[in-house]
Amino acid sequence: MKPDLRLFADRLTNRSRLSEVEVRAVLDLPARMLKVAARRDFVRLGETVDHVSVVAEGVVARFGQNSEGERQISAFHIAGDAPDLHTVVVPSDTVPLLALSEATILSIPHTALRVVAARYPAVAEAFWRDCSIDAAITANWVLNVGRRDAQTRIAHLLCEMAVRYNAHVGGGEVSYSFPLTQLQLADAVSMTSIHVNRSLRALAEQGLVTFSGGRVRIPDWKRLVHRGEFEDDYLQAGWQPGNRLRIMD
Amino acid sequence: MKPDLRLFADRLTNRSRLSEVEVRAVLDLPARMLKVAARRDFVRLGETVDHVSVVAEGVVARFGQNSEGERQISAFHIAGDAPDLHTVVVPSDTVPLLALSEATILSIPHTALRVVAARYPAVAEAFWRDCSIDAAITANWVLNVGRRDAQTRIAHLLCEMAVRYNAHVGGGEVSYSFPLTQLQLADAVSMTSIHVNRSLRALAEQGLVTFSGGRVRIPDWKRLVHRGEFEDDYLQAGWQPGNRLRIMD
DNA sequence: CGGTTTATTGAGAGGGCTCAAAGATTGTGG
């Protein structure tokens, strides 16, 4: 049975305007489903890939490592995301991918994606747009890692993920499932797991966030947003159906 | 007189396969030329742009800033680069741009770019590919800032720029013009200009690099590459005319 | 229930920062 690509199609149509035919073409893409265990690298550095991975379930990380083997996570990817969609046009730029929790991955061959992109330029445009938004997130990550102290950095990241999970709507307590270990969080924010632990405690003592049992709880959204210097524009979270751009006729 | 877009077209054809007609379409794009003084922000945060900036001369930086106004440069752009090409598909994601040296910018309207992209899907593909390579560079920047110490970080950056300037070919002394102040360099590598100064001196004392008078000199390329843990694959520097990909028919 | 991974806490060290000030360079106007 063919895996369901609806999540991926939804992600695209949330950001781009696609016709029914185009959406159908995406949904009809061939895909192989694979379950990946937590803490498993399922795309290795240097490996040549001929397919794109779409996250259907779980949390996936893109990372790099220095010569000592220390890791730096440069992006988190959640359901709907295609961490290496760019390999459709730059196949040699393989990025290592790691499942942080148990994850379900849908694997779509480059060949099939290229056929659809060539046939439906608006789909190619949607891919391009997706890659660009990802890039904006990464650029923001540089700022976060480079110019914010430990607590602010963590707060910022937890805000970002709240918005990406769309968990920040409504006014009350914000909460979402985020099944990472503190060590993995440390690899994302460029700190030691020990210092992550201490910073997390400090944030909790101020009543700002709680991170435990794989769940993030934010009692007062606005307060954390302020603490983390968080502004969500770069996520394009406010995209309305009306102002979705389409350049392909 | 219309500014010459040859540099931009070259950049595209170095990475993508375009027909003569497509190249011509790029060259015929309308453009306005502007000279920007050094240390001048010529695209401000929040400002809505309706054009793309192409660097014709000089060095330009993409940056973000934290709540204290401290800056973090997330990308350098040199002649041929289009720092905000992605705004063609994500116009609301304006990135602040700063001229580090006196620079010449060619400004191309979104509308014109969109017409060409729609008419020539292969050009759209080339744009997408360009954005993707930029994104790969940014992802690497995260690793650099997050997981490398001062000297290694600087060494890595100076290697990257050498390759992007294509100054690393041949075996002898590598050298290129890189007219930044140490403060600007500090904003790129997330350090204090004071610490940049000291690290630079340390690197010089080891005979690895010299950074002064707006010029970088590398006596022994391989040694600096090693010191900076630099691997150039992410830059797609090895792209041969033969293996340029084209997905649009 | 035992074994492994993860979280937590303590003590000490260090890389990079802050504050401060003196040189060197660059640019500008007269």
Add this chain to the structure above:
DNA sequence: CCACAATCTTTGAGCCCTCTCAATAAACCG
């Protein structure tokens, strides 16, 4: 072409945030 101003570079001293090393407690997993 000089003089002055502004910017940039360099150096010193002390401190602090985050890391390292080490050990225990807790949670998870089969």
